[in-house]
Amino acid sequence: MKSDGDTTVIRASNITKRFGKTTAVDGVSFEVRRGETYGLLGPNGAGKTTTMRMMSGLSPITSGKLTVAGIDVSSQPREVRNVLGVVTQQDGLDTDLTARDNLIAYGFIAGLSPAQARRRADAVLMFFNLTEKSRDEIDSLSGGMKRRLAIARSFMTEPQVVVLDEPTTGLDPQGRNRVWQELETMKEAGVTVFMSTHYMEEAAALCDRLAVMHHGKILDQGAPDELVARRAGPEVALVRVANGVRKDVVNWIENQGFNCRDAGPVITVTASNGQRPDLSGLQGVRISYRPSNLEDVFLSMTGVTLTDDE
Amino acid sequence: MMATTYPSARVFGVRVRSVTGMWFHHALVFKRTWLTAMTWYFIEPFVILVAIGVGVGTLVNDVEGVPYAQFVTPGVIVGSAMFHSIFECSWGSFFRMQKGVYETVLTAPVSVREIAMGDMSWAMTRGIITAICITAVAAALGWVNSFSGIGLLLAAAMVGVQFGAVGLIFAALAPNVHTLSLTFTVVATPLYFFSGAFFPISILPDWVEPIAWAAPLTPAVHLARGFITADLGLSHLFSALYIIGLTALLFPIAAILLRRRLVK
Ligand SMILES: Nc1ncnc2c1ncn2[C@@H]1O[C@H](COP(=O)(O)OP(=O)(O)O)[C@@H](O)[C@H]1O
Numbered sequence: 001m002k003s004d005g006d007t008t009v010i011r012a013s014n015i016t017k018r019f020g021k022t023t024a025v026d027g028v029s030f031e032v033r034r035g036e037t038y039g040l041l042g043p044n045g046a047g048k049t050t051t052m053r054m055m056s057g058l059s060p061i062t063s064g065k066l067t068v069a070g071i072d073v074s075s076q077p078r079e080v081r082n083v084l085g086v087v088t089q090q091d092g093l094d095t096d097l098t099a100r101d102n103l104i105a106y107g108f109i110a111g112l113s114p115a116q117a118r119r120r121a122d123a124v125l126m127f128f129n130l131t132e133k134s135r136d137e138i139d140s141l142s143g144g145m146k147r148r149l150a151i152a153r154s155f156m157t158e159p160q161v162v163v164l165d166e167p168t169t170g171l172d173p174q175g176r177n178r179v180w181q182e183l184e185t186m187k188e189a190g191v192t193v194f195m196s197t198h199y200m201e202e203a204a205a206l207c208d209r210l211a212v213m214h215h216g217k218i219l220d221q222g223a224p225d226e227l228v229a230r231r232a233g234p235e236v237a238l239v240r241v242a243n244g245v246r247k248d249v250v251n252w253i254e255n256q257g258f259n260c261r262d263a264g265p266v267i268t269v270t271a272s273n274g275q276r277p278d279l280s281g282l283q284g285v286r287i288s289y290r291p292s293n294l295e296d297v298f299l300s301m302t303g304v305t306l307t308d309d310e
Numbered sequence: 311m312m313a314t315t316y317p318s319a320r321v322f323g324v325r326v327r328s329v330t331g332m333w334f335h336h337a338l339v340f341k342r343t344w345l346t347a348m349t350w351y352f353i354e355p356f357v358i359l360v361a362i363g364v365g366v367g368t369l370v371n372d373v374e375g376v377p378y379a380q381f382v383t384p385g386v387i388v389g390s391a392m393f394h395s396i397f398e399c400s401w402g403s404f405f406r407m408q409k410g411v412y413e414t415v416l417t418a419p420v421s422v423r424e425i426a427m428g429d430m431s432w433a434m435t436r437g438i439i440t441a442i443c444i445t446a447v448a449a450a451l452g453w454v455n456s457f458s459g460i461g462l463l464l465a466a467a468m469v470g471v472q473f474g475a476v477g478l479i480f481a482a483l484a485p486n487v488h489t490l491s492l493t494f495t496v497v498a499t500p501l502y503f504f505s506g507a508f509f510p511i512s513i514l515p516d517w518v519e520p521i522a523w524a525a526p527l528t529p530a531v532h533l534a535r536g537f538i539t540a541d542l543g544l545s546h547l548f549s550a551l552y553i554i555g556l557t558a559l560l561f562p563i564a565a566i567l568l569r570r571r572l573v574k
C-alpha cells in the first residue's frame with residue numbers, strides 16, 4: 001500500500017457528483033489527517049451523504065479525485081472498503097439476526113474467519129458496552145443502541161478510517177449522549193473519523209476540524225473555534241425591538257456593515273470583522289449579547305439555519 | 311489501530327468470500343428460524359403431496375404408466391423448490407434492500423453481482439432442503455423407487471438458482487412491497503399448475519402445448535420425473551440445458567437491475 005508520506009489519510013480534490021441535472025456535490029476539496037475527527041456540517045440536502053457514499057465506493061464519482069490511505073476510490077472501490085468502516089445513515093442491521101450475529105455475519109463477509117469474527121464481535125461488543133445485548137433481537141433495542149451496534153459493526157475489521165453519516169440523527173438526548181461518549185472513546189483509541197451532522201452542538205463537541213457545507217459546496221473549513229472567530233466574532237448581539245420601528249432598525253444595522261438576520265422575536269447581529277458588533281449608536285431597543293456558535297457561522301454565510309428544510 | 315488487509319480468492323473476478331459470506335448470513339438466519347421454517351419446507355408440500363397424490367390419486371388411473379401419486383411427486387418437489395427460491399429472492403431480498411442490509415454488505419469489499427450470487431446460492435440451498443424433506447417422505451411411501459431419485463435434488467437445486475434470479479428481478483423492479491405479490495399471482499402459481507406437475511402437458515390444447523413447454527418450470531418437472539422413474543433420455547438433457555440457458559440469461563439481468571437500484 002502506498003503511504004502518503006505525510007499524515008493525510010483522506011484527500012478529496014474537486015470531487016463532483018451529479019444525478020441527472022442535480023449537482024449533489026459540487027467541486028469539493030478537503031484533507032483529513034490521521035487520528036483526527038473531521039466533520040461535514042450542513043443542513044438536509046447539503047450533499048453530506050453523497051460525499052460519504054462516494055468515499056465508501058457506493059456511489060461512482062462524476063469527476064475529481066478522492067483517495068483514502070493512498071487508495072484511489074474511483075479505480076479501486078473495493079480496496080478502499082478494506083480500510084474503511086462505514087456506518088450508513090440507515091443502521092442497516094438485519095432484524096432477522098441477533099446483535100452479535102449481525103457483527104459476525106458482517107465480519108465474515110468482510111474477510112474474517114468465522115472464529116476470528118466471533119472473537120472480534122465479542123471484543124467489539126465489550127468495547128462499546130453492548131455485551132449484555134449480544135443475544136438480543138434488533139427490534140428490542142433502542143434507537144441509540146442500534147446506532148452503537150452499527151458503529152460497533154464498522155469496527156469489526158479494525159478500520160483505519162471510520163465514516164459516520166449523521167451518528168445521532170433521530171436519537172433522544174440520552175441516546176445521543178451515549179453515542180457521543182462512544183465516539184469520544186473511539187477518538188482516544190486513535191481512529192480517524194469522518195462524520196457528518198446537521199447538529200452544531202455535535203460538530204462543536206466532536207470535530208477537530210469541520211467543513212461547512214451548503215448546496216453541494218464547502219463554504220469554509222477549519223477548527224470549530226477558528227470558524228466561529230473568523231465568521232461570527234466572539235459574540236453576537238440580539239436586538240429586541242417594537243414592530244413599528246423594526247424595519248428602520250434593520251436598515252440602520254445593515255448600514256453599519258453588520259450581518260443582520262431578522263427572524264423570530266429578535267434580530268441577530270454578527271460583525272464580519274471578528275469583533276463583537278458595536279451597536280452603541282442604536283437607541284430605543286433592548287440589546288443583549290451571547291457567545292457566537294457554529295449556527296451563527298452557518299447563518300452568516302448562507303442566510304439560513306441548519307435546520308431549515310429546503 | 312493496526313491496518314489489516316484481508317486477502318480473498320477470486321474466481322473469474324468474483325470474490326469468493328462475498329458469495330460464501332452472503333450464504334453464511336442466510337445460514338445464520340436459518341439456524342434461528344429453522345423450526346418454524348420447517349413447516350414451510352416440509353409440512354406444506356407434504357400435505358399437498360398426500361392430499362393430491364393419495365386423495366386425487368384414488369379417483370384417477372395411472373398417468374403415463376405410473377400411479378398418480380408417483381406422477382405428481384416430482385412436480386411437487388421442484389414446485390416447492392421454486393416457491394422457496396422465489397420467496398427468498400423477491401420478498402427476502404426486497405426487505406434486505408429496504409432495511410439497508412445490502413447497503414451495509416456493500417460497505418465490505420463486496421459487489422452487487424456477488425450479493426446476487428450469494429442470495430441465489432441460498433435460494434439453491436432452500437430448494438435442496440425442501441427437496442430432501444419431500445423426497446424422504448415420498449420414498450418412505452414408496453413413490454421413489456430408484457437411486458436415481460437423488461437426481462431430484464439436482465433438479466431442485468437448478469430450479470433454486472433459476473428462480474432465485476427471477477425473484478431478484480422482481481425485487482429490483484418492485485416499487486413497493488405490494489407489487490411483490492405479483493411474483494406469486496402472476497409467475498409462481500400459474501407456472502406451478504401448468505408445468506406438467508399435475509397433468510401431462512399433452513392433454514392441453516395443441517396451441518398451448520409449446521407455451522407450456524417453454525414455461526420456465528416445465529423442463530424442471532420433466533427432468534425430475536425422469537430421475538424419479540429412472541427413465542432418462544435426450545429430452546431430459548435438453549431440459550437441463552434449457553434451465554441452465556435460462557438462468558444464464560436471467561442472472562445478468564438480475565445483477566444489472568439490482569445494481570441500478572443499489573448503486574447511484
Ligand atoms: N440517488 C439520488 N438521485 C437524485 N438525487 C439525489 C440522489 N441522492 C441525493 N440526491 C440529491 O442530492 C442532494 C444532496 O443529498 P444528500 O447527499 O443526501 O444530502 P445530505 O446528506 O447532506 O442531506 C439533494 O438535493 C438530494 O436530493
Ligand SMILES: [Mg+2]
Pocket residue numbers: 045048049050089165166
Ligand atoms: Mg444525509
